[in-house]
Amino acid sequence: AQLRRRLESELEEIRGAGTWKSERVIASRQGPHLRLAGGGAGIINFCANNYLGLSSHPEVIRAAVEALEKFGAGLSSVRFICGTQSIHKDLEEKIACFHQREDAILYASCFDANAGIFEALLTPEDAVLSDELNHASIIDGIRLCKANKYRYKHMDMQDLEAKLKEAQKHRLRLVATDGAFSMDGDIAPLREICQLAQKYDALVFIDECHATGFLGPNGRGTDELLGVMDKVTIINSTLGKALGGAAGGYTTGPKPLIDLLRQRSRPYLFSNSLPPAVVGCASKALDLLMESNAIAQSMAAKTQRFRSKMTAAGFTISGKDHPICPVMLGDARLASVMAEDMLNRGIYVIGFSYPVVPKGKARIRVQISAVHSDEDIDRCVEAFTQVGRKHGALP
Numbered sequence: 001a002q003l004r005r006r007l008e009s010e011l012e013e014i015r016g017a018g019t020w021k022s023e024r025v026i027a028s029r030q031g032p033h034l035r036l037a038g039g040g041a042g043i044i045n046f047c048a049n050n051y052l053g054l055s056s057h058p059e060v061i062r063a064a065v066e067a068l069e070k071f072g073a074g075l076s077s078v079r080f081i082c083g084t085q086s087i088h089k090d091l092e093e094k095i096a097c098f099h100q101r102e103d104a105i106l107y108a109s110c111f112d113a114n115a116g117i118f119e120a121l122l123t124p125e126d127a128v129l130s131d132e133l134n135h136a137s138i139i140d141g142i143r144l145c146k147a148n149k150y151r152y153k154h155m156d157m158q159d160l161e162a163k164l165k166e167a168q169k170h171r172l173r174l175v176a177t178d179g180a181f182s183m184d185g186d187i188a189p190l191r192e193i194c195q196l197a198q199k200y201d202a203l204v205f206i207d208e209c210h211a212t213g214f215l216g217p218n219g220r221g222t223d224e225l226l227g228v229m230d231k232v233t234i235i236n237s238t239l240g241k242a243l244g245g246a247a248g249g250y251t252t253g254p255k256p257l258i259d260l261l262r263q264r265s266r267p268y269l270f271s272n273s274l275p276p277a278v279v280g281c282a283s284k285a286l287d288l289l290m291e292s293n294a295i296a297q298s299m300a301a302k303t304q305r306f307r308s309k310m311t312a313a314g315f316t317i318s319g320k321d322h323p324i325c326p327v328m329l330g331d332a333r334l335a336s337v338m339a340e341d342m343l344n345r346g347i348y349v350i351g352f353s354y355p356v357v358p359k360g361k362a363r364i365r366v367q368i369s370a371v372h373s374d375e376d377i378d379r380c381v382e383a384f385t386q387v388g389r390k391h392g393a394l395p
C-alpha cells in the first residue's frame with residue numbers, strides 16, 4: 001500500500017507537469033495510411049520513422065515469413081553460446097558492405113549498441129566528447145563507461161575545439177555525435193568534426209539512426225552525404241527505422257573493434273540473439289537499398305515538396321533537407337491543440353514541448369516517408385494551413 005501511494009503521487013506529479021505520455025493504438029500495419037483502434041480509418045500518418053516505407057513492404061514481410069519458417073521463432077540463447085545462425089553472419093556481412101566498413105556486430109537494438117560500445121572501448125585513461133543534444137542512449141552508454149567525459153555545445157565547433165584541447169592529456173579521444181538529430185532534423189557538421197578530430201588526434205563515432213538508408217547519394221548516411229566515409233571510425237545504427245522497421249541495431253567499423261565488442265560488450269554478451277524473422281526483414285531491406293537508390297530519392301523529393309510548400313504557407317521548418325520536418329510553433333499549448341486538430345482532419349502528427357525540447361521551442365514534428373503520395377503531402381500542408389489560421393499560428 002505504501003509503494004502504491006508513492007507511485008500514485010509520482011504519477012500525479014507527471015500529470016501535473018503536463019509531461020504525461022499516452023499511446024495511440026493502431027489497428028492496422030505501420031504505413032502512410034492507418035486505422036486507429038476504436039474508429040479513425042484512413043488517417044495519414046506523419047509520425048513514424050518509416051522513412052523508406054519498408055515496414056510493410058511485401059518483399060520485407062515475405063522475407064520475414066521465410067526466415068521464421070526456415071530458422072524458427074528464436075534462438076533461446078545469446079550469440080556466443082548457441083545463438084548464431086548463418087543469417088546473423090550474413091546480415092553482419094551485408095551491413096559492413098553497405099557502410100563500406102570492415103565488420104559489423106548485431107544487437108537487439110541501437111539502444112543496446114550505444115549501451116555497449118563506450119564501456120567496452122574506453123578506459124579511465126581515455127576521453128569521450130559528446131554533443132549536448134545526443135540521443136538518450138548515447139548519454140546512457142557514456143554514463144556506463146569510466147572515461148573522462150566532456151560535453152560540447154550542440155554542433156558548436158569552437159566549443160568542441162576547446163574541449164579537444166583540454167582532452168589532449170588523455171590517451172585516446174572519441175568524439176560522439178548523432179549524424180542527424182531527431183528533434184530538430186539538423187545534420188551534424190561532420191566535415192568540420194572530422195577536421196578537428198584529425199587536428200587533435202581523435203576518433204569519430206556517429207549514431208546514424210536517422211540517416212541510414214536515405215541520407216547521401218546512395219543512402220549510406222551522413223558520412224556519405226558529407227563526403228567523410230573514410231574519416232568516421234565507428235557507426236552505430238538501427239534496423240528499427242528505415243531498414244524495415246522491425247527491431248535491432250548494430251555497430252560497424254574496424255575489425256579489431258568489432259572483435260573486441262564480441263568479447264566485452266555487455267548487451268551483446270548477456271542478451272538474446274535477434275529473432276530470425278527480424279533478421280530476415282533487415283536483410284531484405286538492405287538488398288532493396290543496394291539494388292537501387294530510387295526509394296531514397298523518392299523520399300528526398302517528397303521531403304523537398306513538404307518543406308517548400310510549408311515555408312511558402314508561412315511556417316518555419318527547422319533543419320534542412322531532412323525528412324524530419326519540425327514545424328516550429330514556440331508555445332506548448334498551441335503545439336498540442338494544433339496536433340489534436342490535425343488528427344480531427346485525418347492527419348496524424350505529434351506535438352513536442354518541454355522537457356523533450358527546450359522551453360519556448362514547442363513544435364509539431366512531421367516525418368516524411370517515401371510511401372507518402374504527393375496528394376498525402378498536399379493534404380497535410382492544407383490541413384496545417386487551416387489549423388494554423390484557426391489557432392493564430394498563421395496570419
Ligand code: PLP
Pocket residue numbers: 108109110111112114135137178182207209210237238239240247248249
Ligand atoms: N539513437 C537514436 C538517435 C535514436 O533516435 C534511437 C531511437 O529512437 C536510438 C538510438 C535507439 O534505437 P533502437 O530503437 O534501435 O533502440
